[in-house]
Amino acid sequence: MLAFILRRLLQSALVLLSVALIAFAMFRFVGDPVNQLVSLDTPADQVRQIRQSLGLDDPVLVQFGRYVMNALRFDFGISYQFRQPVTALLAERAPATLELALVSALFSLVVGIPMGVYTALRRDGVLARLFQAVSLVGVSLPTFLIGILLIYLFAVQLGWLPSFGRGETVKLAGGWTTGLLTVSGLKALILPAVTLGLFQMTLIMRLVRAEMLEVLRTDYIRFARARGLTTRAVHFGHALKNTLVPVITIAGLQLGSIIAFAIITETVFQWPGMGVLFLKAVQNVDIPIMAAYLVMISGLFVIINLAVDLLYAAVDPRLRVTLKGA
Amino acid sequence: MTEPVLSVRDLTVEFVTRRGTLRAIDSVSFDIAPGEVLGVVGESGAGKSLTGTAVIGLLDPPGRIAGGEIRLSGRRIDDLPADEMRRIRGKRIGMVFQDPLTSLNPLYRVGDQLVETIMTHLPVGRDEARRRAIDLLAEVGIPAPERRIDGWPHEFSGGMRQRVVIALALCAEPDLVIADEPTTALDVSVQAQIIALLKRLCRERGTAVMLITHDMGVIAETADRVAVMYAGRIVEIGPVREVVKHPRHPYAQGLMGSIPALEESRERLQQIEGSMPRLAAIPKGCAFNPRCPHAFARCMVEKPVLLESGASRVACWLHDGTGLGEETAA
Ligand SMILES: Nc1ncnc2c1ncn2[C@@H]1O[C@H](COP(=O)(O)OP(=O)(O)OP(=O)(O)O)[C@@H](O)[C@H]1O
Ligand code: SF4
Ligand SMILES: [Mg+2]
Numbered sequence: 262m263l264a265f266i267l268r269r270l271l272q273s274a275l276v277l278l279s280v281a282l283i284a285f286a287m288f289r290f291v292g293d294p295v296n297q298l299v300s301l302d303t304p305a306d307q308v309r310q311i312r313q314s315l316g317l318d319d320p321v322l323v324q325f326g327r328y329v330m331n332a333l334r335f336d337f338g339i340s341y342q343f344r345q346p347v348t349a350l351l352a353e354r355a356p357a358t359l360e361l362a363l364v365s366a367l368f369s370l371v372v373g374i375p376m377g378v379y380t381a382l383r384r385d386g387v388l389a390r391l392f393q394a395v396s397l398v399g400v401s402l403p404t405f406l407i408g409i410l411l412i413y414l415f416a417v418q419l420g421w422l423p424s425f426g427r428g429e430t431v432k433l434a435g436g437w438t439t440g441l442l443t444v445s446g447l448k449a450l451i452l453p454a455v456t457l458g459l460f461q462m463t464l465i466m467r468l469v470r471a472e473m474l475e476v477l478r479t480d481y482i483r484f485a486r487a488r489g490l491t492t493r494a495v496h497f498g499h500a501l502k503n504t505l506v507p508v509i510t511i512a513g514l515q516l517g518s519i520i521a522f523a524i525i526t527e528t529v530f531q532w533p534g535m536g537v538l539f540l541k542a543v544q545n546v547d548i549p550i551m552a553a554y555l556v557m558i559s560g561l562f563v564i565i566n567l568a569v570d571l572l573y574a575a576v577d578p579r580l581r582v583t584l585k586g587a
Numbered sequence: 588m589t590e591p592v593l594s595v596r597d598l599t600v601e602f603v604t605r606r607g608t609l610r611a612i613d614s615v616s617f618d619i620a621p622g623e624v625l626g627v628v629g630e631s632g633a634g635k636s637l638t639g640t641a642v643i644g645l646l647d648p649p650g651r652i653a654g655g656e657i658r659l660s661g662r663r664i665d666d667l668p669a670d671e672m673r674r675i676r677g678k679r680i681g682m683v684f685q686d687p688l689t690s691l692n693p694l695y696r697v698g699d700q701l702v703e704t705i706m707t708h709l710p711v712g713r714d715e716a717r718r719r720a721i722d723l724l725a726e727v728g729i730p731a732p733e734r735r736i737d738g739w740p741h742e743f744s745g746g747m748r749q750r751v752v753i754a755l756a757l758c759a760e761p762d763l764v765i766a767d768e769p770t771t772a773l774d775v776s777v778q779a780q781i782i783a784l785l786k787r788l789c790r791e792r793g794t795a796v797m798l799i800t801h802d803m804g805v806i807a808e809t810a811d812r813v814a815v816m817y818a819g820r821i822v823e824i825g826p827v828r829e830v831v832k833h834p835r836h837p838y839a840q841g842l843m844g845s846i847p848a849l850e851e852s853r854e855r856l857q858q859i860e861g862s863m864p865r866l867a868a869i870p871k872g873c874a875f876n877p878r879c880p881h882a883f884a885r886c887m888v889e890k891p892v893l894l895e896s897g898a899s900r901v902a903c904w905l906h907d908g909t910g911l912g913e914e915t916a917a
Contacts (some may be wrong), residue, residue, distance in 0.1 A: 294898075353762060372656040381877065431893025441725050479689065480684060480686060480689035480690050481689060481690055481691055481692040481693070482692075483645065483684065483757075484682070484684055484690040484691070485647055485682075485692065486673075486750070487643060487645060487675065487676055487677065487682035487684075488676065488681075488682075488704045488707070488709055488755055488756075489673055489674060489675070489676035489678055489704070490670075490677070490703065490707055491673065491707065492673070493701065494707070497697070498703075502692075502694050502695075503692065503693075503694055506694070544688075561638065576694070577693075577694065578693070578741065579693055579739070579741045580738040
């Protein structure tokens with residue numbers, strides 16, 4: 262088990278190093294960063310001086326090493342647009358994005374899993390068919406369209422929920438701002454979270470349904486029924502547990518893509534998160550922010566993957582043995 | 588005469604498909620007495636498993652019981668509400684499936700599967716159920732049961748898993764066990780042990796057994812009576828010695844003829860020339876007539892019914908008591 266964790270950690274480190282290389286390469290391929298810092302009439306001397314102070318004259322490898330070392334200390338340089346440390350900019354906006362992503366992931370699981378189970382058990386029921394049909398819409402409509410439709414309905418027509426922003430937030434220890442503790446914050450969260458989570462929810466519902474139908478056909482379910490276990494024990498004990506094993510992986514990977522896809526939702530709802538910051542960075546060729554965002558998102562993916570693997574091993578005893586042997 | 592544990596009368600099972608209704612079990616009748624072992628043989632697709640499935644009430648749609656009745660100790664069970672039938676499964680009728688590797692839920696400890704089954708059927712607490720589970724594991728021959736009870740299914744070999752499955756089937760002391768090819772998926776070396784175990788446990792408890800198998804050797808050693816199935820019908824049923832030594836139905840004769848001497852007969856059934864008809868194309872009259880060396884005019888039009896013939900009952904026009912075809916059969 263320990264060997265497995267160590268090996269996975271090493272793999273993760275390699276992945277992150279490659280991502281860092283790509284991020285670093287962005288600085289060099291998207292033009293001379295000095296041009297971003299100086300104006301046309303800056304004297305050439307001064308330009309050279311800036312170059313030197315930024316270490317841009319050093320060999321590439323040295324520069325890369327410096328970038329990695331700094332990244333390890335969460336130092337991603339200074340934003341070109343804002344003239345502020347990138348890390349501070351991201352940290353300031355991270356709570357908004359992470360809260361949005363976590364709430365949508367939770368929404369997609371809490372709604373998606375029961376719907377999947379229901380549609381599998383009541384395969385021919387009217388409601389099950391309706392869920393199936395609606396889920397098709399969910400997977401095929403683009404996120405921004407869903408967002409706009411929701412805004413139109415609940416914000417413009419009904420006026421129940423705000424159409425943009427994060428509402429009132431509360432500052433917690435460690436500088437984390439949360440919208441989960443105020444009514445307006447929670448209200449503001451609903452539409453974006455549903456928009457962002459709807460696709461994942463339908464995905465999870467369909468996955469759970471397919472997986473559950475598969476499991477219900479297995480011998481051990483037949484045998485569980487032959488042993489006279491109650492329908493509840495068979496469906497929600499035996500069948501559900503086996504259904505959820507593969508769902509863990511998908512749900513984990515989905516959390517990663519929810520964070521990545523937050524960009525669109527944040528734009529639609531003018532959500533003050535990292536996605537909006539990233540978009541602005543792209544518009545203004547603010548390489549330090551883009552690079553840091555890239556590294557951060559891949560870091561998240563790596564961490565989630567690792568967590569999923571460990572969770573998997575915790576749930577499935579067969580895997581534990583294979584891992585012990587490894 | 589004691590009342591049979593299981594009494595099946597004119598059981599008919601049908602599948603309603605888009606292309607019409609298929610009759611997979613056609614008017615099957617048999618009894619199993621308390622403590623008796625009834626062997627059920629017949630080639631693949633004859634309807635052996637389906638009969639067992641219908642008895643324990645686990646037919647999945649589109650399959651359904653279309654006629655007849657099933658009685659357990661005299662009480663009719665084929666028309667019970669789902670939850671009442673559920674209480675009978677595991678408690679009054681146990682079942683052992685073919686493949687022990689897939690019969691146990693891989694995500695549940697062996698002990699937990701036993702404890703949950705015991706607690707479902709018997710009014711005992713968790714500790715008592717666990718004690719019983721350990722005793723059961725010891726009884727089915729699992730070494731170090733106090734430790735193995737917390738093991739996962741994948742930590743057991745195929746033979747050991749089938750022992751666990753047998754423990755699960757017997758844990759509420761049922762009156763009847765349906766064992767559907769309990770050794771087919773096992774290593775040849777452990778097959779005899781498992782059969783011996785099943786036989787011993789059932790004899791000790793007076794449990795009746797419906798033993799479905801392809802292995803005529805197992806039948807000869809284990810069963811008290813044998814039912815031979817063909818195309819959804821019982822074509823011959825009687826005491827094991829009679830049916831094995833003096834089969835009367837031409838299909839049964841073919842089956843038994845394929846074993847040279849019973850003592851060394853561990854092989855699977857050899858097939859009689861030709862193959863069993865598909866459900867959609869069962870011939871008129873006797874379903875066996877295309878393959879039967881003795882078929883005559885009546886076989887083409889009239890479906891034979893089970894009639895007494897010596898100690899057995901046979902569904903063949905050669906044995907309808909008129910003596911018309913007897914000399915041809917001899
Ligand atoms: N869901 C189904 N739909 C249609 N026909 C079915 C279905 N399930 C079983 N049958 C048919 O019922 C017949 C009896 O099947 P059964 O499984 O009882 O055979 P068996 O005697 O147990 O054979 P085997 O030795 O292969 O286990 C077969 O012809 C099979 O094709
Ligand atoms: S009824 Fe006729 S065809 Fe059928 S087994 Fe007997 S002799 Fe053969
Ligand atoms: Mg079968």
